[in-house]
Amino acid sequence: MKKYIDLHAHTYYSDGGLSPAAVVEKAKKIGLSAVGIADHDSVSGLSEATSAGKKIGIEVVPATEITCYPSEKREFHILGYFIDWKNKTFQSFLKELQTQREQQAEKVVASLNELGYLINLGDLKSLTRGVIGKPHIAWMVINDLENKKKLLEDFGGIPTASDFIRKYLITGMPAHHRREALDPKDSIDLIHKHGGLAILAHPSWDLVSKDSESGKLTFDDHYLAELLGNGLDGIEVYSHRDSEEDTKLCVAHYEKIAKEKGLAVSGGSDYHGFSSTGKELGFVGFYLKIPYQVLDDLKLRSKK
Numbered sequence: 001m002k003k004y005i006d007l008h009a010h011t012y013y014s015d016g017g018l019s020p021a022a023v024v025e026k027a028k029k030i031g032l033s034a035v036g037i038a039d040h041d042s043v044s045g046l047s048e049a050t051s052a053g054k055k056i057g058i059e060v061v062p063a064t065e066i067t068c069y070p071s072e073k074r075e076f077h078i079l080g081y082f083i084d085w086k087n088k089t090f091q092s093f094l095k096e097l098q099t100q101r102e103q104q105a106e107k108v109v110a111s112l113n114e115l116g117y118l119i120n121l122g123d124l125k126s127l128t129r130g131v132i133g134k135p136h137i138a139w140m141v142i143n144d145l146e147n148k149k150k151l152l153e154d155f156g157g158i159p160t161a162s163d164f165i166r167k168y169l170i171t172g173m174p175a176h177h178r179r180e181a182l183d184p185k186d187s188i189d190l191i192h193k194h195g196g197l198a199i200l201a202h203p204s205w206d207l208v209s210k211d212s213e214s215g216k217l218t219f220d221d222h223y224l225a226e227l228l229g230n231g232l233d234g235i236e237v238y239s240h241r242d243s244e245e246d247t248k249l250c251v252a253h254y255e256k257i258a259k260e261k262g263l264a265v266s267g268g269s270d271y272h273g274f275s276s277t278g279k280e281l282g283f284v285g286f287y288l289k290i291p292y293q294v295l296d297d298l299k300l301r302s303k304k
């Protein structure tokens with residue numbers, strides 16, 4: 001029987017909806033052979049996830065997903081696989097990144113309040129476990145009945161969290177605030193320093209733009225060249241875009257590049273189970289499946 005994996009899932013230690021043990025149990029239940037836990041700027045869920053994995057018999061791949069900013073207008077996520085997550089220096093560095101997220105959230109909340117949306121930082125902090133993300137902010141606004149009237153005026157209906165994030169919270173939008181965070185080279189160096197493999201997450205979103213009229217995809221490969229110049233080890237080739245058709249184009253594009261340049265390849269659904277970011281764990285209900293061989297290849301590289 002062919003073995004399948006999913007190397008990119010979130011827990012409630014960042015902006016996922018489930019506990020680490022629940023994500024691992026879900027992975028086992030749907031028949032995956034391995035699951036990668038990759039919370040944003042956090043490794044807090046890895047202890048629980050790895051023990052759950054041992055207990056029920058599924059491999060857990062330790063990871064984290066570090067946010068970085070190459071410029072004012074762009075944000076990249078760098079996955080660090082097999083990172084030495086027990087290292088105390090690394091953990092306290094991540095704590096600093098979490099504090100910066102909180103400072104950023106304070107500014108986002110103030111901007112949303114000015115725009116007429118009710119949300120407060122205290123509630124936001126109590127919803128989270130150290131890492132505040134855009135889905136938390138969107139969720140709080142959308143689920144506050146006091147915001148209903150304004151949301152209806154603004155969106156013509158109650159928006160999904162993704163719609164809200166795209167209209168207000170991403171770079172260039174009215175409630176966006178940049179964090180004083182790492183640049184790509186810093187985050188790649190950080191991952192390497194702690195023994196991890198540095199992989200660019202979801203290039204299918206961050207390096208591909210889609211023309212709203214023609215629907216044509218444009219691949220911004222020069223950013224990838226820059227990242228590789230900064231020491232990036234590989235790319236998340238198996239990641240989704242909106243439709244099956246677009247996903248196939250992206251996967252084929254990045255498979256080709258990875259092969260030509262001899263890059264490490266990873267893949268995952270970016271499962272959150274909260275708000276509406278990412279796909280179902282293991283890409284259930286979607287055509288894409290990731291063979292176990294991808295993990296074997298990553299392990300060989302990480303030993304080099």
Ligand SMILES: [Zn+2]
Nearest residue numbers: 065077201202
């Ligand atoms: Zn990401």
Ligand SMILES: [Zn+2]
Nearest residue numbers: 008010065270
């Ligand atoms: Zn992610």
